[in-house]
Structure formats: C-alpha cells, structure tokens
Amino acid sequence: MPDDNVTIVVFSGELDKALAAFNIANTAAAMGMNVSMFFTFWGLGVIKKGGIERGGKSFMQWMMGLMDRGGASHLKLSKMNMMGAGTRTMKSLMKKYRMPSLEEQIKLAKDQGVHFIACTTSMALMGLEEGDFIDEVDELAGAATYLGLASEGKVNLFI
C-alpha cells in the first residue's frame, strides 16, 4: 500500500536528531510501513564508518571530513556540544534505561527492512565514496530517487 510509505531525510549529523529519526523509522517499520532513510549532508556522518582514515583526499575535503568526523559513535548532541559531558550523559542515561544505542538502532532498522540511501550529491561535495559507509547502506542515489519514494507516501520528514 503506497500510502504506507515513510521517508526520512536525515540531514543532521547530531546524535539526538539521529536517535529521533531511527526511533520513528524503527517504530514505523515494526508497524509494517515501508521506510526509507535518505542520508544527506551532515547526515552522511551517521552512516560513515567509524574511522577517519581518509588518505588521498584534498586538504579541503579532509577539512570538511574533520569537521564532520563520522561514525555513529562519534555523534554529538546538538544542544550540548559546548559541554562535551552532555553526549556522555545521554549515552549513560540510555544505557541505564536499557534503551538501544544508535548503533543498535541502525542494526534493528536494517533487520526490519528499512531502506538506507546515501545522497550522491552530498557525497561528491564531501569527497566520500561507497567504501566510506557502513554495510547497511543499500543504495547511492540523488534527490530524484528520494522524491519518487516521498511522493508515494504521506509521512515525509526532514530531520
């Protein structure tokens, strides 16, 4: 049923927003909806491999990469960056209340069939290649692919 499509543009690379995106995605998938996540701009950081081994890139690309140093376990909270402790606090609270970590939510999403798309336009801009991403990524595509999916559903969020 096309109307059951859910699409989420993950533009932000911050931990709190990524958690919100995956909470919605995983709940929707558990309800039987078809969910696609389109990772673009800083959101590419959510699906980057943890390391930063980025040899062979130009200095500017490296600098962009540095400012956006990726991998789900390095994401910072949008409001608490200045304190640093904030991200650790949230991770501790999540552990205390036995909430799944972002890494666990990514795996759960994959198990439930959530479709992961990395935005090719942003990849070019940030000097990222297919091999830079975690294996959960299904497809490299642009905004037209996203819009094709979005126009077949009603729950379309930009996070």
Added chain:
Amino acid sequence: MPDDNVTIVVFSGELDKALAAFNIANTAAAMGMNVSMFFTFWGLGVIKKGGIERGGKSFMQWMMGLMDRGGASHLKLSKMNMMGAGTRTMKSLMKKYRMPSLEEQIKLAKDQGVHFIACTTSMALMGLEEGDFIDEVDELAGAATYLGLASEGKVNLFI
C-alpha cells in the same frame, strides 16, 4: 476527513521554532483541520511547567534537566543564545506588534482543540513525569501513536 490531519513533531526546545510550530498549528486548527503536536526530546521543554523543582532526580537527570530548563517562558532563540539579548528583543518585538506570546499560543491551541502528546520515550530518558507538564497535555504516548495519526494526514512536519 482524515486527509485534513496535521501532525507536528516538536523536537526543538527553542523559542523561534516553538513559535513557528504553534503558528502553523493554530492556523490549521482555525481552518478546521485536526492538529496533533507530538512533543519529544528538547520539545518536552516547551510543555514543562515553569519551575525547575526537580528534587529526587539523579544527578545526571538533573543535569539534563538543567541544560533543558523548561517552561515556555524560558525558551531561548536558536540563533541568538550567545547574545542573550536576542530572546528579550524578540519578546519585545512580539509585544510591540501585539503578537501572541508562546504562552498565549499554547492556550489558544488548547481552546481550538489541538491535541498535545508528550513522548514517553523521551520522558523516561529525561526523567520527566506527567506532573512535570502543563495541564494542556492530553496524552502520554510513544512514536506508534504519532505514526498512527501521521499516516492519516498529509501535512506532517518535524520541527
């Protein structure tokens, strides 16, 4: 008419975004649409009671509460935090042009039948309980409730 449903995820706890959310919610309600607002994460700060009397919470929870010290009258503008004067400026301008304050918009929304939902997952993470919220809150629920409403409408925003 289900297609007239409007849902707004209020993720942000900042004054400007809260004002935008309520402006859309109140306009939609005045046009006869069914509006639901799902307050999650920092957005819970929008519907918290003004005070910060949070005795009995753990230090980490208290710290989260401190960083997110709630109540609509304490919200800061997202771009102007560093200057402090910015929030006061905007409140003065709103008064000067006789625009309703956030508190007034919350009451108006309630009068117009806007449905307020507090996200239970975020509540657990932040150590918040039903009694921490203003009386306008109708329901405590999770993402499944939100998605049920969102999938019956076409205007679904994440703010």
Added chain:
Amino acid sequence: MPDDNVTIVVFSGELDKALAAFNIANTAAAMGMNVSMFFTFWGLGVIKKGGIERGGKSFMQWMMGLMDRGGASHLKLSKMNMMGAGTRTMKSLMKKYRMPSLEEQIKLAKDQGVHFIACTTSMALMGLEEGDFIDEVDELAGAATYLGLASEGKVNLFI
C-alpha cells in the same frame, strides 16, 4: 494532479539547509511537480537583497536584522560558523565540483516555476518589507496560504 504538490517551509537561514531545500525543490520541479517554498523567520534571510541598508528601522528591528544579515551570498553553514573558513571551504568545493551556487539555484528554481512565498507574520516581526526581497518572490502571505498548498500535496517538509 494535486498529489504532486511539494511544499517546503524554509525556516532556517543557514547555507547548508538552504542548499538542501533548493536541491529538493529544483529536482521536484524538474520532475514536473508543483513546488512552493514558504520562507519564514530566518529563512527570510535567504530571499533578502544582499545589502543591509535598513535605514529608518527601530534599533531593535535593526538588531534583529543585524543578527540575521541576509542575502544568499552571506549565509553561513550551521555547523561551521565558529570557524568561518567552513563557509568558504564549502563554496570552494561547490565551485570545484561545478555545483550550482545558492544564487544560481534560486534563479533555476524561478525558471522552473517554483513559487516563492514570504511569510507576512515573520516580515512584521523582523521589520521587513516587500522591497527588501529579491525579485524572485511571488507572493507575501501567511500560514493559511501555506497550509492550503500543503494540504493538497504529500511531500511537505520543514527545513
């Protein structure tokens, strides 16, 4: 076909989010969808004329204008403001990879028939008038106009 409507609320005044908004808008327009962009709050900065000649405004309005000094070529990246070099880096990368600048994307959007609406409520708050905006703006209107368009489509984003 009403279901092909796309609406984008451009709330943010930051370069990265504006680029994302126009990338989606221009792709949708190229696919034959009807696209409307509703510029509100800081998003008004995206469609403001480059200069800041704002004589005759009150100090508070001037201060708001100062903090939101507009014109597409002055927009900053949301995550890199503190470094300053970040915005220049991104503009260089965009040039290197022959990606259209924001100014070019605005013109392209206009050529493709994307509808530009400036939010009258935000204009009043920020002391902006019709003459403050670039010629591409089609209409000055409020949230009711936006909601009328949004309720006729399924892809409705808040950026």
